[in-house]
Amino acid sequence: MLKPYTDKPEQFAVVYTHAGLIPDRGNRIYAVAAKILHPDGAQDEFDSLVRYARHTEREYYYSGIPRKKLEDAPAAEEVRRELAEFLSGTDVLFILDDHHILNETRNFCGRDKRIVDLSFAAEFFMPYLRSCTAKSIREHLHDRQREKFSFSAPEVADLSVKLIRHITGTLLNSGDSPHAPVFRHFLQKSDTLFGTAFLHLSRHFQDWFGGLPAPDSDADTENWRPFLEKAARSGRNKKQRVPFRPVSYENLENLYRGLALHGQGFRLRPEQVAYGCHVAAALNDRAVLTLEAGTGTGKTQGYLIPVLEFLRLNPNARVVISTYTKNLQEQIFRQELTFTRDALPIYNDIRVALLRGKSGYICIEKLDSMYEKESTGAPLLAWLYCLGLAVHFRAADADAAGEKVKAYLNDGHFLIRMLRDTSAGSGCTPRHTLCPAQVVTAEALAADLVITNHHKLALLDHDPILSGLFTHYIIDEANHFETAVRNAFREEVRSRDIRFALRYLENRAGRILERAAGEHREAMVRAVGAVADLRAALRDFRDILVSISPRAAQGQVHALPYDHPAFQDGHLRAHISDMQAALKTLIAAFGRIGNAESRRLLRIQARTARRIETALTDLGEAAGALRDIEENIALENNITAYQIFNRNWTLMAQWVRVDGLIRHQIYDRKDCVVYTAATLCHRGKFDSFRAITGMYAPPGNIENEMAQKEFRFARIPSPFSPDAMEIRVHEDAVSGRFDNKAAWTGAITAILPELITRNRGRTLVLFSSYQDLEQIAEKVRSAISGTRYPLLIQRPGQDTVSLCDEFRAIRESVLFGVDTFWYGVDFRGNTLTQVIITRIPYPPPGTPLLMARKKVMSPKEYWNRYHYDMEIKMKQGIGRLIRSDTDRGKVVILDTRYRP
Ligand code: SF4
Incomplete structure (x- = not known):
């Protein structure tokens, strides 16, 4: 999909398949629909079921096809042959792949076809969609909710055509989207099947998708900034002084x-x-x-x-x-x-405004400096995706990027890095009015009421424009406030970020050296030397961290003993000072090319200069964070911690209280x-x-x-009747203590399927960690899949919105979840009548925060806090069950340590 595409085919097809989880005689596809589109508006249709004996309840809910019908359907080979014949004159297929079965679908249609993944297209062009399932795309295009969860394959084939029409006819059409010329320009420039296929469809398939104006010239569109939303310059009007009036x-x-x-x-x-x-x-x-x-x-x-x-x-x-x-x-x-x-x-x-933390927005200056004129393919599409976020969504949220977008554009963490590196942060000036962060700050400045997150609230008075304006705070979900404040004031240095900036600076320094002379040349030689010194310091520091705990698992957070003998002079401070010094030398060396005259002499283009400036600002911030870490390192109320990765490390410091x-x-x-x-x-x-x-x-x-x-x-107190809910510890439960893991795992594996069957599904199973969830899911999956109750499992990093939608829509389903499922979900009605808590959620005692608390708190205070955290989470988990007056059900606890 991301390779170049130059042909101009006479026909395209959309294809949709339903596939089961487990292959049946080597094949997983059990329903297929295809539609060939001709430029004159004509179409040919194909649709068939495929014999499949392993059809589960969850698959039935997806497709609406009863098992009986599949038993009488033609065999896979027969359907495959007919489909190949049907698609014989078509080499490009558009496939809505909302269940991640693209490979199976492609194998079924023929490996020689070129594929455009429409789920990727939906995420790419519509980053504001909550999820990109067939259901949510349909709801978005029709602007109304759809109760039914299942879609037949022909229905999704029709939906695919509507989605293409929406992209080409609305999102890429200047009449409806003023910034559309910019997107058309960069899509064309990406030189990919994905980019050019949509443009080709809209130009040559007018009867299907409407026609686009003639291609825009580079001069119109390469300069994309004027198409951005602009921050209003004025704040709110001064109001008259009025006496305070209380609410009656x-x-x-x-x-x-x-x-x-x-x-x-x-x-x-x-x-x-x-x-x-x-x-x-x-x-x-x-x-x-x-x-x-x-x-x-x-x-x-x-x-x-x-x-x-x-x-x-x-x-x-x-x-x-x-x-x-x-x-x-x-x-x-x-x-x-x-x-x-x-x-x-x-x-x-x-007037109301929604405000995120500044790092939650795309910085237009950084985005501009990241643009490489010679770039094509996935890197250009990743950049264009960030531009799309800035235009439609304003946000630079790496977590919110869709799964498909990550799968296609995040090779070598490219997209995540791009999102992080284009997020707003330093160097802001009110002159940058074409900037999402400035647009929302201006909105907040003019607003009476601002909706924000705890992190931003904690730092609100540090914002030069909004500081001191808001004097009344409502803090909802307040039991998470302490964590948010701790994170807001935490310092963090990541060697990967420093290396990333170094790579760019070294590359540029090399090019500048070729044309530099005299003092500029000397400065550049010093700069290259400083890059090498800093690299060596980063490497040495990682070696020391590894020597402190050689068996530390990658990515795990460990408390850092800052006075360990492994450090030079016995103290971490010496290393932090060295790294700071190396950073400062490097920043000073590059500072030589900071003025306009030097840039002119060295023929450094404005965009390159901006990018060098951004890299230096990032390094300056790293030096500042290292200084803060160094200053606070010995304070009692401070935790210093680290993570080790393959080649990198992260150093962090935060307050305990x-x-x-x-x-x-x-x-x-x-x-x-x-x-x-x-x-x-x-x-x-x-x-x-x-x-x-x-x-x-x-x-x-x-x-x-x-x-x-x-x-x-x-x-x-809750107005709901206490009789609506029964809470009990299961009679076969054992202790969930960490040293009783084997017995606990055995008991859960034996109890869960029966509890689920007896309740006829409709169950939320809460786990304390992904490790527990994955271990138990592995053991009970086949027992539960054999029942009529579809099993939904939360995966790390997976979008939970579609999982929640599915759990709501399939009344008999069972959901295994961690994290936000303890507190952040709301399932009303009889889709949830049983909550199973597999383990009492005691905080894991070995984390740096808990170890630091032990030092700064008295034993009584420490244990009070420990039990408080557990009880609050426990109450939140139990609270998932009854969400409305008519809800009824039971909470079953599979850990004998529970005390009501
Ligand atoms: S104001 Fe800040 S976030 Fe906005 S474009 Fe300028 S530097 Fe970037």
């Missing part, structure tokens, strides 16, 4: 009544009104409120209504709502606020803070959360601002 509690109830009257599906809940009154009181009285609200209270509208009312009454006020998960930010920004404003239009004038940081950054500076979550209490008390978030005045400092802050605490 009586009126709040009326507002919720109004929402119930005008908002479809919204019901007045006394618990929610009580919740709203607590939030309103905190806003009115400038208090710090910690508010635990059980599942079903309606937290989001519970704080949105008082916040919007507060902003309406006080036009000069500004509020930030922060959450831990991106999903909740999107939900608040796109759904909840729209819902509230549709029902209560009095809030339509309140962040209570002081929170006190200083938030309570000392903000008027009102509301922490909220479904689980904050430990044994009925807020003491642990209070200590974690610094709500105790530091000893001997009671005169400060803290002493005047009012800290409030409240709990609103």
